[in-house]
Amino acid sequence: MSEEPLSLIVPREIAALEEINKLVEGFYRKNAASAPTRYPIELALEEIFTNMVRHNAAGRSDIRIELENRNGEVVAKVTDFDAPRFDPLTEGPPPGIERQLEQRVPGGLGIHLVRKMMDHIEYSHQDRTATVTLRKRAT
Amino acid sequence: MLQISVGDNDEIILSGRFDAAEAEKARQVFLNLEDAKVVDFARLDYISSAGLGVLLAAQKKLSERGKGLRLINVNGHIRDVFHFSGFDQIFEIV
Numbered sequence: 001m002s003e004e005p006l007s008l009i010v011p012r013e014i015a016a017l018e019e020i021n022k023l024v025e026g027f028y029r030k031n032a033a034s035a036p037t038r039y040p041i042e043l044a045l046e047e048i049f050t051n052m053v054r055h056n057a058a059g060r061s062d063i064r065i066e067l068e069n070r071n072g073e074v075v076a077k078v079t080d081f082d083a084p085r086f087d088p089l090t091e092g093p094p095p096g097i098e099r100q101l102e103q104r105v106p107g108g109l110g111i112h113l114v115r116k117m118m119d120h121i122e123y124s125h126q127d128r129t130a131t132v133t134l135r136k137r138a139t
Numbered sequence: 140m141l142q143i144s145v146g147d148n149d150e151i152i153l154s155g156r157f158d159a160a161e162a163e164k165a166r167q168v169f170l171n172l173e174d175a176k177v178v179d180f181a182r183l184d185y186i187s188s189a190g191l192g193v194l195l196a197a198q199k200k201l202s203e204r205g206k207g208l209r210l211i212n213v214n215g216h217i218r219d220v221f222h223f224s225g226f227d228q229i230f231e232i233v
Contacts, residue, residue: 017160039185039216046187050159097225101202106192109224113188116223 003030005068005075012053012063020045020065027067037074037136040117041067044134047110048078048088052130056083073119076134083130087123089115143168146179150211154182157190165190169197174206181212191224198229207231 008023010016024045028038045065052063061081068075088111095112096104114121120135141161142154157165170193178194194208201207209231213221221227 014159017158021156042185043187043220046158046189050187050189095224097223099225101199101229104195104199104225104229106188106195109191110188113220113223117219 003069005066005077007064007066009062009064010049012057012059012061014050014053016063017046017049020049023065023067027069031069031074034069034072034074034138036138040136041074041076041134044114044118044121044136045076045078047114048132048134051088051092051110052078052080052083055086055088056080059083073135073137076136077131078134079129079131081129083125083128085125085130087125088132089121089123141165148177150177150179152179152182154184156184157186157193159187159189162189162193165193166196169193170200172197172201172208173204175201175209177209177211179211180214180217183217186217186220188224191220191226194226194230209233 006023006027008019010019021042024038024042028035049063049065059080059082064079066077092111093108095108097112114134118134118136122133124131140155141157141164143165144152146152198208207230211233213232221232
């Protein structure tokens with residue numbers, strides 16, 4: 001079953017995570033069969049959203065979060081309407097997960113986790129609008 | 140919300156969500172640790188890279204004195220997150 005996407009516009013601030021989590025909670029109440037995707041989707045939304053907040057603090061727009069069930073596949077989108085071109089998937093720092101403790105730094109870890117936990121990630125940018133699309137199937 | 144409490148054996152008990160909105164609160168606690176510590180994850184529902192960053196910073200600081208965090212009851216998705224991050228190599232997880 002596919003339904004209209006749930007959508008939410010939030011300010012460009014980390015505190016908005018609470019509102020995003022409520023959206024996620026509401027989505028999974030209606031889509032119980034997709035429950036196994038909840039943690040990965042929640043994490044991916046947080047990582048992509050906080051990246052946009054931190055790396056584009058000067059952006060003047062709000063940020064839109066969308067969640068949709070497309071025939072059993074959860075599709076999440078995060079859209080920044082005032083962003084320079086920066087693809088976090090190819091231009092971010094390496095996570096350095098093989099490094100010893102002394103050399104480890106936190107940068108790059110978020111995107112690395114998103115890659116590991118999503119089935120598919122896509123970045124697009126046009127007319128200062130950047131969108132990251134995330135897909136995850138329950139099985 | 141993230142709750143941080145101290146258990147009967149002086150272990151740190153985390154419960155709730157350890158996300159970017161809560162990381163600063165946790166940083167205050169973890170970066171003030173001066174000795175080895177057990178951290179119980181049994182009641183933690185969620186951790187993101189922001190939470191991992193706090194644990195990493197604490198582990199680095201403690202390791203300078205030859206100490207470290209010992210993580211217990213790390214289960215399910217949180218265990219996956221630790222594994223994907225290579226954190227199972229830099230923390231003692233039991």
